[in-house]
Amino acid sequence: MYLSSSLTLEEKLKILSDAAKYDVACTSSGSDRRGEKGSLGNSVAAGICHSFASDGRCISLLKILLSNECIYDCKYCLNRRSNDKVRTTFTPDEICSLTVEFYKRNYIEGLFLSSGVVKNPTYTMELMYRSLYLLRTKYHFRGYIHAKAVPGAAPEIIEQIGYLADRMSVNMELPTRESLQALAPGKSHENILKPIKQIQHGITDYRLSIGKSAQMERSSANRYLPNSIFKTKKETQDTITGTSRSGSLNGPLASAVPHSATPAPSLPSGNTETTVTSSVIRPSASRNMTTPSSFTGSPSFYFRQDAPALPAAQSRSFVPAGQSTQMIIGATPENDYQLLQVTQSLYQQFDLKRVFFSAYVPLNEDSSLPSLDTAPPLLREHRLYQADWLLRFYGFHAEDLLDPGRPNFNILLDPKCDWALRHLELFPIEIQTASYEDLLKVPGLGNKSAYRIVQARRTNRLDFPALKKLGVVLKRAQYFITCSGKMLYRTPIEEDFITRQLTSTDQKTSWSLDHPQTYRQLSLFDDLNLTTPTPEDPLKTLSGQL
Template sequence: MESGLTVRKREDKSVMEKLRILSDAAKYDVSCSSSGVGRRGDGTGIGNTLAAGICHSFGADGRCISLLKILFTNECIYDCKYCINRKSNDVPRASFTPDEICELTIQFYRRNYIEGLFLSSGILHSPTYTMELIYEAVYKLRTFYRFQGYIHVKAIPGADPGLVERMGLLADRMSVNLELPTAEGLKQLAPNKHRKSILWPMRQIQQGITQSKNEIMVYKHAPSFVPAGQSTQMIVGATRESDYQIMMVAENLYQKFDLKRVYYSAFISVNEDKDLPALPEGPPLLREHRLYQADWLLRFYGFEAKELLSEKKPNFNVLLDPKADWALGHLEQFPVEINKADYRSILRVPGIGVKSAQRIVRARRNGNLGFDDLKKIGVALKRALYFITCNGKMMYPTKLEENYIARNLIDGKEKLPFDRDGMTYRQLSLFDDVRAAGWKQMNA
């Protein structure tokens, strides 16, 4: 039982002190990239969400968009072993009030610091109690403050489904963190959380989105439910799942819950616990990077998880990106003749991304393409030249042999997300989607 003095000390914190604590506490949640949803202002309120611009790191027009990213509270009734905010940790605690959330958002927006809000939270008293406070903040922001910008809210597993439903009519995106890839991992490191309670709100949000789309088709002005879709996050490296297991889970989530994004967060050791892995070389950031690359292949390139990995080959190659590694293992499908191959085959060539493949299919209608044409289109010929022909000829005499191609691709020094010192990998930040888009094309 807390003393009255302790409670008063927490209540006496200034809004700026709370902001410092709760923005820092939110940095471990990487799943708050927005998606370009269109929520146009009606002229009576503040802010708007345009499909051309609202994206945490890049929009369709390339603009970088910033969100106010905070926790409602870092108080928590749970004791997850990997979490800095677990109840057994002695860390500074703070909680906003709904009105403070509203004032912060509006003041930051008016100063042109942000264009949207990402709001997550620890669990204060109970999931339903916490969700009620978050709902009150978002409801006031939308109605009393007339804020019509982008809002991403975490749905809290175990909260009253009615609150999740009402929140879905106010938020642009909602997400439910899967936390760890498997139920066994949750049991080991987060015994208060259960897979079924996490998947339940995911299913509810999915059904709400589907129902809303159907109603809008019939009634044009029907209310929109979570128009930017839902996402989730998995911690990578805290438990012993292989890359194959993680990708199978991600694929299952995309297929069964219609998720927009699965985010992968390299485990960062912030607590001392015998059940947590030792990380002598730091967080598994290169592994996180490979998972993101593979995720692009699932979402945009038509790959299945079982094509990229298997039980016999459970983890990604640290030296090669997943697409190049797959191509080296399937050389019988190459070389691909650019002027005759179908779109799917062209898309699987290392060095050719989605936009380049689309341009190739369009451009060859006007005549056969050569290597100079491919370069203009945007194909990374340094990677693609081993896997393609133009008019039956390769760019240079080369051997279609695994070790030979692998040596040349590795010598190409794939660009990875380095820290400023150029020596260590850094975790993908919330502003890295624009870089990820570049990596997708570069490492295609």
């Protein structure tokens, strides 16, 4: 490891932006703060990585690490302690300068800030807080900010960063405790879940204090789905989310945080509005941010309660875009069913806005990791994202899509097709009478097309040409629906037959997705979309135009 203090800002940027590219838990959906006179940026239209705003627009974020130094030696990580790499760290002023200058040149609309662990988690988060505090106050930057929380940091500083960032995330890293102990022995699920729970409670308290519901907003389509994963825990859990006020957890994550966990230390005595509940610091909605001058920079640092507060006009909401997390897939032997169970538990028990999946890219040589020539499981990652979409928007549950007897997806089919083929007893369904919930189960039908069908059939009887105009993908849906009792073609409702029909059209696309850098020779049997020559084509051939 080579620590360099003489690098230019441009050299630091090259190193620390490249080191951040493997962190995918980055999205700006859900925050809609507008710019103000005398300030820079806004998170409505909120290095450079591409994310999506709450209305679906693609936006650009400066994606960097504060530092690539790290005290941990995680086997899968590019920045692990034992790797011989040039190490460097941005100063808070350098981060502010880069963000503002990039914004003024219209390169970015926000900032994604993560970091390796410098000295200790609290010291790292202090540096991050200094950077964000200066950016918000000195530079008046009101653009979108996504901050990565470091497990093990003092709860007080995580709380304060929550008032500066639009979104926060804590990486789960790996889905099971066993995998985490094998590949990242310096980390534990207990330490990872504590800040996730703290941020969740902070969001809940702030939302309740301003008259909103305890849970984060979800797609409006979930209102019509009685079995949505965001509703199933309501009877047994407190209204805040799937986590009870006693701090107990349910499901696959129950063993990750023991009920006898030692409570977080309370704040120093003095005039404070912060309370300690369920072993986490619960922020008050009226609390102002603390100035960095009150830090000591040591592992036991605390916030002075008499520190000058920001002006009332600068008071901010607490993590308004919610929190997210990330799990690595392909580095350990967990199956898709385990990953989906953990994903569903995170949504239900911690009210996360997103769970991201990162296909493992072999970077380090280690006997406990896949070999360096192993291709990243990109198609598997794609299928997990599709399944995650079904959980969040289509009323599916993890146990609907997979089970212990069939724990992995058929990578040649999207998860909804895979589910439908295993439940052919439910099909075909009649378009004229099926409920909205049942329509969403049909491959080829999405939220919009299902809603359009429900609206259109009030005044008209629908046929297949009408369905196509409504946005239904008949290439998949034709095997699972009828219009007035008739199918589009006479099709046997058999799993093998329908599977062959679906995979024959999707196999080339799936192969290309899983082998993005592999050359594939054209085949005479490929569908090249050949068309009949027009009368003008022979003339174009003679003139060299064709």
